[in-house]
Amino acid sequence: MTAVSDEIRVVLDGAWGDLRQRVRHELKPEQILGEPGQSVAEQRARVTRQLLALADAGYGRIGFPAQYGGELDYGASCVAFEMQAYGDLSLLVKLGVQFGLFGGAVTRLGTERHHSAYLADIMSGKLLGSFGMTEVGHGSNVQRLETTATYDPATSEIVIHTPTASAVKTYIGNAAQDAQMAVVFAQLITNEGGHGVHALLVPVRDEAGNALPGVTIGDNGVKAGLPGVDNGTFAFDQVRVPKANLLNAFGDIDDSGTYVSDIDNENRRFFTMLGTLVRGRVCVGGGSGSSAKKALAIAIRYGDHRRQFEAPGDEQEVVVLDYLAHQRKLLPRLAKSYALSLAQNIVTERLEELHGAGAAGGEKDQEAQRELETRVAGLKAVTTWHALETIQVCREACGGAGYMAENQLGQMRADVDVFTTFEGDNTVLLQLVAKGLLTEYKELWGDLDPAAMVGMVSKQIAEGAVERTTGRARLQKMLDLAKGRDDDSALDDRGWQLSMFEQRADHTLETVAKRLRKATKDNAFQLFNGAQDHVLLAARTHIDRIVMEAFAEAVDAMEDGPAKALMDRVCSLYALASIEEDKAWFLEHGRLTTTRSRAVTAQVNQLCADLRPHVLTLVDALGIPDGLITAPIAASPGA
Amino acid sequence: MTAVSDEIRVVLDGAWGDLRQRVRHELKPEQILGEPGQSVAEQRARVTRQLLALADAGYGRIGFPAQYGGELDYGASCVAFEMQAYGDLSLLVKLGVQFGLFGGAVTRLGTERHHSAYLADIMSGKLLGSFGMTEVGHGSNVQRLETTATYDPATSEIVIHTPTASAVKTYIGNAAQDAQMAVVFAQLITNEGGHGVHALLVPVRDEAGNALPGVTIGDNGVKAGLPGVDNGTFAFDQVRVPKANLLNAFGDIDDSGTYVSDIDNENRRFFTMLGTLVRGRVCVGGGSGSSAKKALAIAIRYGDHRRQFEAPGDEQEVVVLDYLAHQRKLLPRLAKSYALSLAQNIVTERLEELHGAGAAGGEKDQEAQRELETRVAGLKAVTTWHALETIQVCREACGGAGYMAENQLGQMRADVDVFTTFEGDNTVLLQLVAKGLLTEYKELWGDLDPAAMVGMVSKQIAEGAVERTTGRARLQKMLDLAKGRDDDSALDDRGWQLSMFEQRADHTLETVAKRLRKATKDNAFQLFNGAQDHVLLAARTHIDRIVMEAFAEAVDAMEDGPAKALMDRVCSLYALASIEEDKAWFLEHGRLTTTRSRAVTAQVNQLCADLRPHVLTLVDALGIPDGLITAPIAASPGA
CATH class of the missing domain: 2.40.110.10 (Butyryl-CoA Dehydrogenase, subunit A, domain 2)
Incomplete structure (x- = not known):
């Protein structure tokens, strides 16, 4: 750990940094790692044993109400889950089922009679x-x-x-x-x-x-x-x-x-119940994010010493991470992992505010709850797909070695797979995001034209997310600075980057709202179905925007110095790689000229080269306990 | 099987249709399927047992020289491999190691003394x-x-x-x-x-x-x-x-x-030796292509009866494959599987021509050999990535059911993974493709300007591939018809589609050649490395073009009728989905207007809707033996 990586780690750790540090030092690898090659029966027995041992060590108590023996707060349970995700994912899911889903449902859907009867035994693992x-x-x-x-x-x-x-x-x-x-x-x-x-x-x-x-x-x-x-x-x-x-x-x-029920409408009652269980999705997003980070740590550390093919005139072969194609595979994904991590911290804090012991409830919270559910659903989808793709790319970047169980990537890849469809199928979740956005829309319907409505919706959503911080004002300032000079501003101008994310999200939502507004009773399904790709795009770009804003805000809040300068470039890499992926959209909608579009690609390449010397620092800053990275290929060759 | 699916199957089956039919009827599922959940030791024992049984049944003899007891021809061994790939992939790889890699190396790198001593025992499985x-x-x-x-x-x-x-x-x-x-x-x-x-x-x-x-x-x-x-x-x-x-x-x-050696140059000797082993890559490409098809068959059959969420006003839920998003996941990939299959047939035929018993050898063949190696390397990379991605998408499209071992997708996905890096790392293979193209280039260097050179290279390569057929003339006719009216021609105009593939491939190659031409001894690595993404693009678009040409040629050669009409739309879906993926490139290079670019997406959606009623026919036409699709979710609900 250098001073720089440590400073960045603190930023990535976020509000529950102390808990993360405690888990890093307290949990022994054997408590949460798996063993490749065991039979299903052996794996199950091992996982049950580990679960009970973690319960004995008190980890089952995190996030349960204090009056029944619970410990720490609700958000902390998500953070503990993220940290446990650096171990075996079978164990993680088993913990999630016992303490999160089962225990969480008893807590949130049950009442005192259930709490007093069962919570203590659930936390201790006595009642599975x-x-x-x-x-x-x-x-x-x-x-x-x-x-x-x-x-x-x-x-x-x-x-x-x-x-x-x-x-x-x-x-x-x-x-x-x-x-x-x-x-x-x-x-x-x-x-x-x-x-x-x-x-x-x-x-x-x-x-x-x-x-x-x-x-x-x-x-x-x-x-x-x-x-x-x-x-x-x-x-x-x-x-x-x-x-x-x-x-x-x-x-x-x-x-x-x-x-009898306080909520008369059956539909609303159902979604209110489900809404109280939103933590599950927060955890799945966070856990898969951890997996992506661990895979990147393994592949980057290996890529930093693995050599293959000599450059003309050189006897020694080239370190594979010096190849542009290798950097292209790993570094934009590392940048995205940073971005998602910071966005994840925000939803965890928001969850604590709305569902934690101090939550106030009431009308205002209902609106905030809907915003949280929308954000969590989208972030879960985007993060789990990111994790799946990233682990796969890391596997391939490690060649045959990446396929060997001892190098940890294979099992992670196989396990994370199901995260894309459990706790909500990702495609369905993105539709939920779009539905959430369009509902806000509908409520503001009136006589406003769609563009004005989107402005209001998007403002409201953004404010909902950052109202507790001074972040929104900061973001607005960066955005305002960028206005009106799109094509002149430098590609690393944060305001311009934010504005691109905003334009993409607002325009796709605005146009999809226009399309769907034509729905009548008779054509509703046809119309909606024909616009489904557009609906999914609106959802995804909305989440991308939220993620970018989280990153921009976090960088802006750092003290000036080398850590901030490094984070600034990582943030630019995330932003430009995302813009590059959607180049066609920006070009089609006149948001990028062809010249500038090509410049984006050149700049992504340049940022990869710029960040290359700092990759180990950036990996260290993820704060993955070394004992959990047992992959021999990730060890420094001198070690 | 309907008449239409049967007619299409014959087209997809290609030159070794009889062998495919023989394997379909002859091989029993238990001979080539695996069993989920066995321990590694049990799996290994089962695979060895199955391999020996297949050798007993004569399958080890396919593709070996007749004078030592071999049977059928060299190309046939690749086709048998493709058919065996519908079974367990561990067994497939084991067969590939024994008969293809080990047996192939003894055959191709050895001489009579090795052949007479070992081939009989290799074919029978006596010598592993x-x-x-x-x-x-x-x-x-x-x-x-x-x-x-x-x-x-x-x-x-x-x-x-x-x-x-x-x-x-x-x-x-x-x-x-x-x-x-x-x-x-x-x-x-x-x-x-x-x-x-x-x-x-x-x-x-x-x-x-x-x-x-x-x-x-x-x-x-x-x-x-x-x-x-x-x-x-x-x-x-x-x-x-x-x-x-x-x-x-x-x-x-x-x-x-x-x-002593007939080839003085050590480098050339080495690559000549490796070149004789090109069949391995042909097989890996073909085998992974089969896996993608099997995954699509499972997901499409399930998607055709699985229902989820009711449309407004409907009591019964909607069949999931009626959703645009679901069609978007599966149908363009089905179209691509068709395309790759037809391209695979061409390389298999080419392999037989150049490496089979009747191969002539000589100067002309050396050039053809280089062209074959380039094509095989690229097709292997494109097909294995397609398979990996397709199986994953199919898994997700089947939700939790897709994750259960009984539904076959999980093991296929895990197995195919390594195909992207063995028998040549895909990224390295694409560079090999580019190197092959640029070498042709260099030999034509002289005083020609790059654009003229690319024209020559691309003409030469295209002719190399289809000279034995009348296909090139057909393609040229379609292309000529399209020239000069890019933006007016309909999106389903085959000539326009081919022209887009040609332009993309030629222009990327032309510009990368220009960039690399600036190389000096001192800057060669930097220059090459900085252009690596461009090099990979040139390679990939070259392969895309070859694949598209194979599809266009096959459709054109069909008799008019409903089967051809259906294939025509599948071909358009492949073409337009590929153009859509590279929209940004076409827009940046002025090959698509923004209006037309959007029309491409609309047309992909339209084609998905058009093909929706024909999906089961298209799946049947793949000719996957029903007994090998054991996934319960793929069974018709009435069955």
């Missing part, structure tokens, strides 16, 4: 549980789940039932081997009729580990990755649980058997 | 062998291998030795468990000095399977994929083999201990 949402027939469209939970007034019980083969719960983590209890999402039905999807606590195994009567447990068996996670299936045949097992924070059945 | 090229320190730069083969005139033996840790042979298939013998590539040294890299037969295990004295065999252990392939390491400590073990087709040591 599943999160039973997905069904064979329904992954993304959770509102159409088919499992039923029917209230029986005669016994005050609720009957859980799987009516069809497509209603079987599947891909459920912890199910095949460990869970004693599951949070089951099902259509709640009383005498009055259906009330939409609700969650209930359903015991699934007895103390000896056998399935309880009426519960059929299956094993999803071998998967493309995450071998240590015991994904499985649950089917219920008229299984009865006490009414008290309904997680009743948002809807309940009173003593007279009548359904 | 390795191909010992890659070393720890040298993967791509094979000329710098460090293993030595020193001739000892006292005993007429050659001493094989591993002088350093970086000289250890590694990632060698068949090494860890099965090989009794290895073709070892080493620096051949006689009293006169070094003669560059040569190949030798080195026994490595005794009959009981123990390493022979002086040979240290290691196990690469668990990998990111290909669990059934026993990759391992060889280190040699002064291991002596008879002089006769030198594979002496291109260089020998005579009885007086003097090195």
